[in-house]
Amino acid sequence: MANETIGWVEDLASYARVVYDWKALRRPGKGVDYLSAQYRDQVRRIVEALHPKRMKLRVAEVVEQTPSSKTLRMERVDGSFPPFRAGQYVNLYVTIDGVLTSRPYSISSLPGEQALDLTVRDRQGGFVAPHLISQIEAGAELESSGPAGSFYYEPLIDGKDLVFIAGGSGVTPIYSMLRSLLGSDNGFKLNLIYGSRTPNDVIFGKELKKLAQEHKNLKYKLVISDPPKGFRGAKGLLDAALLKKAVGKVAGKTFYVCGPNAMYDLVLPALAELGVPQHKIKRELYGPPDDVTKQPGWPKAIKRNRKFNVTIGGKTFKASAVEPLINSLERNGVVVPALCRSGECSACRTKLISGKVYMPPDIGVRSTDIDFGYIHACVAYPISDIKVKI
């Protein structure tokens, strides 16, 4: 057995022992001293193994999925992969032209595999994806966060009748979820509706088709929005009419939606029109808005070309009003802790000392954060000169 596996088993055994003995905490003087340095160290090692803050990765293989997307298959260099739920993501750190930044990528491999697959799609105006697609080859070393995110199947709440709606590269966490569900239980009724611009852009196309052929409880519908001449499959957009036809009755079903922000603008109102209650829709976040000036409440007086002074730790630089603050901080050498880069996880919580920022109204900033003057730098846009502190 490899040393790291032995370590892992020992850690789990220690964890089991600690859990078994926990009642001792209520019997002063009788139980184990859990506050001793030895136990604190043991607990720290277990927590780090289960929830590593950082993982060192090596690219074992690069698999071309489509002309614009690749899967980076990674192995972990500094330990085993921690457990994760199918549908979660890791935040990948990269340095591009001297700028240390990060982006979250959904895991498309299965929990338990000793390889982590991240499928990356190049997109216009992107910063990290084009770098990963064009520069990263087998052997490259990268770093990521541990697995994170809340887009996964929750057995106690979600039921067994599940509908997955994916757009573009939004299919990557769903590919992992479907395989995990199909591998675990036969009682699921699964329905995947996958929208892609062209047939060439379809990620995991053959694999999904094969899964649907092998599993009678998986329905798979591919919909192409910009079909080539002579295309014979389903065409169109993921609107209410199409979803109604593909899904049928919505009662009792849980919906998982993942895709570009433009897809949410279409799919979420469509699901509301079909009568799907909010609590039956799970939506993966997909980064900051494509165009913040179109968000509700954006101050119309602030034009796209406006720049404001950002002051942090005695240094001041100019930042665009329409770019997330985290990007300009990183470009100016400020490392901001981050995970989701979509406003949800709070990792990038930043104190706004003075000035004003705009944050879209539907992001998950806690009211207590707002009350105490914290912003989420990944979805905050300066609309005056500001002073911040990390």
Ligand code: FES
């Ligand atoms: S990185 Fe998650 S809220 Fe900003």
